Amino acid sequence: MGAHNSLEIQNSFISNFLSQTIYNNQELPSYSEIYSSDGLRIAHSSNLVESQNNPLLHSERIVIDQAIKIKQTRYLDNCLLLTTLEPCTLCMGSILKSRIAKVIYFLPNDNGDGISYLPIEWIYQLNHFPVLELVENKEIFSQWKTFFMDKR
Numbered sequence: 001m002g003a004h005n006s007l008e009i010q011n012s013f014i015s016n017f018l019s020q021t022i023y024n025n026q027e028l029p030s031y032s033e034i035y036s037s038d039g040l041r042i043a044h045s046s047n048l049v050e051s052q053n054n055p056l057l058h059s060e061r062i063v064i065d066q067a068i069k070i071k072q073t074r075y076l077d078n079c080l081l082l083t084t085l086e087p088c089t090l091c092m093g094s095i096l097k098s099r100i101a102k103v104i105y106f107l108p109n110d111n112g113d114g115i116s117y118l119p120i121e122w123i124y125q126l127n128h129f130p131v132l133e134l135v136e137n138k139e140i141f142s143q144w145k146t147f148f149m150d151k152r
């Protein structure tokens with residue numbers, strides 16, 4: 001798990017996100033990557049809600065699906081998920097079921113439906129709960145701000 005603490009992974013995630021062409025459609029600038037325990041990126045995706053017209057295609061769920069297929073394992077208990085925005089409750093279900101070890105996100109979910117809002121009593125009853133880490137980042141914040149300002 002040592003590689004997971006690396007700032008290199010965070011920095012490469014941020015530059016991968018910033019180099020995405022996220023304004024080619026109305027897609028939310030949600031972007032996710034999964035790294036295996038050896039520090040290799042095994043999955044990456046943006047949201048595909050608008051382009052596929054499917055409200056379930058959040059980037060976190062897409063990369064979890066990809067990673068399970070690629071690793072050919074049932075659980076991702078050695079894997080690190082990075083995502084721009086704190087995962088919503090829909091994605092939280094996928095994160096818990098796939099037993100991802102750790103989630104790093106760069107923007108808090110202020111709507112009250114993020115993974116960090118789960119009551120502590122629930123967390124204690126679960127067999128597995130990932131380490132959550134919020135790393136605030138100005139560049140990612142400004143991308144989101146620009147996206148929502150453009151929408152007005």
Ligand SMILES: [Zn+2]
Pocket residue numbers: 058060087088089090091092
């Ligand atoms: Zn989600």
